[in-house]
Amino acid sequence: MKFEPPLFHPNIYADGTVCISILHTPGDDPTMYEQASERWSPVQSVEKVILSVISMLAEPNLESGANIDCCKLYRDNRPEYERLVRQSIKEQLGL
Template identity: 50%
Template sequence: MTSSPSGNTLLLQRQLKELRKHPVEGFSAGLKDETNLYHWEIMIIGPADSLYEGGFLRAELVFPPEYPLLPPTLKFLTQMWHPNVYSDGRLCISILHAPGTDEWGYEDPGERWLPVHSVESILVSVISLLSADVPDLNSPANVDAAKQVREDFAGYKKKVRRLVRQSAEEAFD
């Protein structure tokens, strides 16, 4: 299976058209610049009954030229405090890890990126991550957030809720 720029462009155009035609509850997606199909803007609405409820979480999704053979990267532009989000906003979840075997043995190859995944499946995974009652602490991207979850869960929740309120205020500025 090879990928060609024109094939990648057609796939991204099709996925964008599908999301515009049939929006999925919980997020919206569009191009950051109408001339660049490889750079998307994402808005995730904080899932109901989660710490993120009421939040408007801005992110960007950047696709490599090898897409769909390689995964895009998702980076939150909204300040986040979560064990699976690096301090620079990059999201660390299995579905966005390159295909193949995990050198540290945390993930099975089937949990990692597969070319059948789509923007919709990525964003549904992100919403699922944000909906979890307790974040996954197995291999944290943000060690400080993971430590706070373990040692001071009430403080962790308070910090997340403060950032969620801030995201809602910024969304309407």
């Protein structure tokens, strides 16, 4: 899953690719961070994937960040993080 244009978010890579367990390739995690049951499988419903993304947007996982600078800013200076998110969205909307 990829956001176009990319979002400034701790769990979204600079190219817009979403980094959450449910979308990771199936099977065992080579880094042993995730259990196989947390990763992608064909039984995952669209609803479950969408709910996972909504949850990630509302509550980022800072321990498994895709954008490390964004993770640090979210953790250490939430007002600045929120300002940058608002600014980015306004720019994308041409406001």
